[in-house]
Amino acid sequence: MNTTKVMRALLLVSFAAVVALSLAMPGIGGSPAEAQQKPPIKIGVLYGLTGVYAFPSKHGVQGAALAFEEANYQVAGRKIETIVEDDQSPQVAVGVTKARKLVEKDRVHAVMGIIWSPTGVAVSDYMKTVEVPLVLTEAAARIITQEKRHPYVFRTSFASGQMTLPFSAYVCKNLGYKRIVTFAFDSVFGREQADYVAQGCEQGGGKVIKQLFAPVRTPDMAPYLAQIQAENPDAVWALWSGIAAIQFLRQYKEFGLKGKYPLLTFGSLSGEDVLAQVPDAAEGMISYYFYTTAYDAPENKAFVEAYTKKYNMPPAVYAGQGYLTAKVILAALEAIKGNVEDKAAFLAALRNVSFERGIRGPWRFDAFQNAVSDVYVFKVERGADGKVGHKIIHVLKNAEQYWPQGKPQR
Amino acid sequence: MSFWYLQAITGLSFAMLLFLLAAGLSLIFGLMRIINLAHGALYLVASYLSLSVMRGTGSFLLALLVGAAAVTLIGLFMERRFLNRLYRMELAQVLLTFGFLFILSDLTQWVWGGEPQIMPKPALFAGSLRLGEMMFPIYRLLVIAVGIVVAVLLGLIQQYTSLGAKVRAGVDDAEMTRGLGVDLPRLFTGVFAMGAMLAGVGGVMGGPIIGANLDAAFEILLFAFVVVIIGGMGSLKGAFLASLFVGLIDTFGKALFPEYSLFTIFAPMAIVLAIRPTGLFGRT
Incomplete structure (x- = not known):
């Protein structure tokens, strides 16, 4: 009995408080409309x-x-x-x-x-x-x-293509990679990117000899890595992110592909989250993105x-x-x-x-x-402090979405 | 030629990881009729825990022990405190394990955060072996060895001990087994805890390959379910052979027909189910 009474009183008091507060609140109704207010x-x-x-x-x-x-x-x-x-x-x-x-x-x-x-x-x-x-x-x-x-x-x-197109043209022309295998996660984005590599590389005088795709969540990369080895390319371009990126880089090294086939990667593979976990495996690869802390x-x-x-x-x-x-x-x-x-x-x-x-x-x-904006091409290198980081080797100036065809005339 | 060896080793190591997960799942289902959806979460907890232990102490063995022991305890707790009240209530059980799945996976997110992590390998097995033109990581051989040892141990227990006989009897006919005076609830607890432990071992062994990650855990759980379905529920032999089957098919499928990677798994499953609806070694 007693508790019910107390409860009811509490309820009433809090209701009253809410009403009072809402009445006292300024600003909802008619405060002066000067800039400050x-x-x-x-x-x-x-x-x-x-x-x-x-x-x-x-x-x-x-x-x-x-x-x-x-x-x-x-x-x-x-x-x-x-x-x-x-x-x-x-x-x-x-x-x-x-x-x-x-x-x-x-x-x-x-x-x-x-x-x-x-x-x-x-x-x-x-x-x-x-x-x-x-x-x-x-x-x-x-x-x-x-x-x-x-x-x-x-x-x-x-x-989508703004970075990958100019980048692949650059690597195929300037770094001399003529036969490239691409390996990306199987999504619209992954397939678009792989096609941009093919397009860009062709403009640079090279060729994509094989496009590999794996499901976004692939527990094990090993079967695909054997595929890459069978193709024996000049270089490998890869697009993965998050845990898959870590897995990929690690297995790329373990299966002995690192050092044999230079690795070109989308910026998601050279992010700080990835480098912190697999610094050794990531070292030496060439990556690109529109931003780098370096x-x-x-x-x-x-x-x-x-x-x-x-x-x-x-x-x-x-x-x-x-x-x-x-x-x-x-x-x-x-x-x-x-x-x-x-x-x-x-x-x-x-x-x-x-x-x-x-x-x-x-x-x-x-x-x-x-x-x-500019796109930075950088190498993943061990710095003087022993930590693995980015070293910019080239800047693709003023990359824009319609590169290199130019804006459509409308 | 070495391409094929390489793929075979890859496939076998993946198969053994699947077996560690699927064996527990299959036994629990066969004996207790519980679809333990939290199995993947147990795997996850073990891989995160062992990751922390490994980072802290550098000892893989200790990581393995801690990881396996911790999820065994979680399994015990789940069974003793919750599941045994819901005996024979399939829907309630599935919901309960589903709830545990969320709680455990959210807990791991809360404790370890959302950052992707892969466990370092034990130093002894960190290198790679050269095989003709190609190289492969030694750690995979360790995974294969552990998988085989666990399979043999489980097989021996099931075949030659009274505990194994009771489990087999329970899978065949739970009521009759109870009628013969076997303490079924205790057997259930034991089997559930053992299944959890196997998931834990799988989580630790898989840590360096698959990583401690929510998505990966679900992905591999999906494969484990495929294994259980193909192998037949409650059959260890089925789980082992189906793991080999799925692991190898998946690996060779991805290598030979990379465009059809999910198809190569689910098509054989559909075919097996069409011919033998209870799986290869399941009982009707």
Whole structure:
């Protein structure tokens, strides 16, 4: 009996408290509309925090947070608020649901993030219908900024072939590899990349003699490695990521392919997560990506230092992307003095963002709102400190999504 | 020529890993009629634990012991505390093991994080052997040896000990076995714990090849289920032969017809099931 009474009293008191609080809360009704009092600018940050992309996503979110923090979460005197959501990629439907939540419930002014391409495609379609800008950090599916492009989607990373085409032309022409075997995971992305190698290499005077594909989750690479040996190529090009990348590099060495066939790899195989686990197996391979912590510029050095200090770990490439993308958004917001409600101006400002210098060197959007930037070709080498890292051997200048045919005339 | 040897060794080592997983799965199912979906999670826990032990102490043997012992305990706990209350309630059991799968795999994510990790090899077996034109890692031979030793031990136990006789009787007819005075609940606990231990050994042995990783664990569990289905539930001999079959077919299939890598596994399974719905050595 007694407890029921107490409970009821508690309930009443807390109800009263809630009512009082909500009445006392300022800002909802009629505060003055001067710049200082404007509601915060809200940015949705969408990453696959759990699941396959947990590791890169953690870095992406941390990189973005660092950039916003450097700006004190403020632009032109107006506060910036970020809302982080988990798209649980590769679950595309969850990604769209989370984007909806950010737009419809949180009322964000822009969304950034997304690593997994299919999620990127789906969310981009959705953002088109609600007319809210989406700035993709990875999601490299070509169509997003080509056939399916629209004014609200931007991409700061690259479109599928943007790096692989110029890279394979370069290695076949300049490094003298004429017969190449490609080995990639079996997905749209993997097959596209392998075809770009074939295309690029042909332009460089070489040839892809065999394309091998294995399921994304392949417990054991050994059967494929024997295949590669049977072909006896000049060099092997490989695309794997995460645990599979580690497995691949390790077995490549164990089965004696390392040293026999030079290894050319997509940047996902030379990421910090991979190098930390199999430094010996990775040493000596030639890799390429649009960002490397080894890029020698004061902005990049400062970023690597600040990031390492704040999070107690060196940044992965995804961290650089989170950071750069947040910087792009901040630059656009700065240009419009934080007046994000003027959507046309905000979009125009985003399109016009360009950096003369930065963690990736010169950087800008093309007419299709996809990034144009340098691609770094680097060798994985043991540095003076005994740690394995990147050493840039060549820079493919201003790579863009329609390389080398040039932009289609429209 | 060495191409074929190389593939055979690869296939055999993969087959032995499958056997370690499938043997436990098959025995548990045959005797207790429990589809233990948490089997892959046990494998996962063992591979992560042994990874930590290996990093900490550098001793592979210790890693193997700790990994196997820990999941044996988890298996005991699962069976004693939960599963034995649900005897004969198949749906509830499947749900329960499914729940354990989530809890255990989330726990490993929580403790070890989402970063991909591969276990270092024991120093003694870290190198590679040259075979004609090609090289292959010595560790694979160790995996094959461990698999064969475990298979022989299990076979001997099943064939020549009273414990083995009881298990065989239980698989054939649980009610009759109980009627003859065999303490079935205790037998169940023992077999479940042993199955967990085998999954643990598989997790540790597979660590350097397959790695400690959620996806890989599920992938190999899928293969283990294929083995159990082909071999027939509850049959050790079936599990062993089906492991060889699946391991070799998978390896040679991938090497010869890389475009059809999943097909080469599931097509034979479909054919076996069409001819013998209970699997090669299963009882009707």
